[in-house]
Amino acid sequence: MKYEDARYPTAEVFELEARGALASIPAPLGEQLEGIALRIDEFASADQLAAVGIECRWNLTGLYEGRPISEVSIWESGTLPAVISLFRQPLLREWEETRVGLRDLIRHVVIHEAGHHFGFSDDDMHALEDSVSD
Numbered sequence: 001m002k003y004e005d006a007r008y009p010t011a012e013v014f015e016l017e018a019r020g021a022l023a024s025i026p027a028p029l030g031e032q033l034e035g036i037a038l039r040i041d042e043f044a045s046a047d048q049l050a051a052v053g054i055e056c057r058w059n060l061t062g063l064y065e066g067r068p069i070s071e072v073s074i075w076e077s078g079t080l081p082a083v084i085s086l087f088r089q090p091l092l093r094e095w096e097e098t099r100v101g102l103r104d105l106i107r108h109v110v111i112h113e114a115g116h117h118f119g120f121s122d123d124d125m126h127a128l129e130d131s132v133s134d
Contacts, residue, residue, distance in 0.1 A: 002042075003092035009102060011040040017103055021110035023082075024132045032069060035116055039085040048085070061090045062109035068119035084113040085111055107132065 009017075025033060041098055043057040054060050064081025086109060095102050111132060116124035 014040045017106040021107040039081045062113045064113040064116035
C-alpha cells in the first residue's frame with residue numbers, strides 16, 4: 001500500500017516541517033547545519049538501504065549521508081554537502097500506526113539524522129531533541 005490520496009501530507013509539507021525542525025535546533029549547533037541538504041523522497045533507494053543494512057524499504061524513515069563534522073577538515077573543498085533524507089511513505093505508515101503527531105515524528109527523525117552530523121550517541125540525540133522547542 002502507498003499513501004497517496006489527499007488525506008496525506010505532500011512532500012512539500014514534509015519539507016516545510018523538516019526545515020522547521022532544523023531551524024529549531026539551538027545555536028551553536030544549528031549554525032553548523034546550514035550547509036546540509038534536505039531531501040524528501042518517497043522511499044530510500046536500494047543503495048541507501050544497502051548502506052545501512054536494511055532490506056525492507058518500509059523500515060527506513062530517514063538517513064544522514066555525509067561525514068560527521070568532527071571528521072571533516074577545514075582544508076577540504078569541492079566535496080558534496082551532507083544530506084538528510086526523509087522517506088515519506090515509511091513516515092506516513094509510522095504516523096498511521098503510532099498516531100504520534102506528524103510534526104513530532106518528522107522532528108524526531110530530522111533531529112536524529114542531524115545528530116549523526118555531529119557524531120552524537122543516541123543519548124546525545126535524545127538530549128538534543130529534548131532541547132528543541134516546538
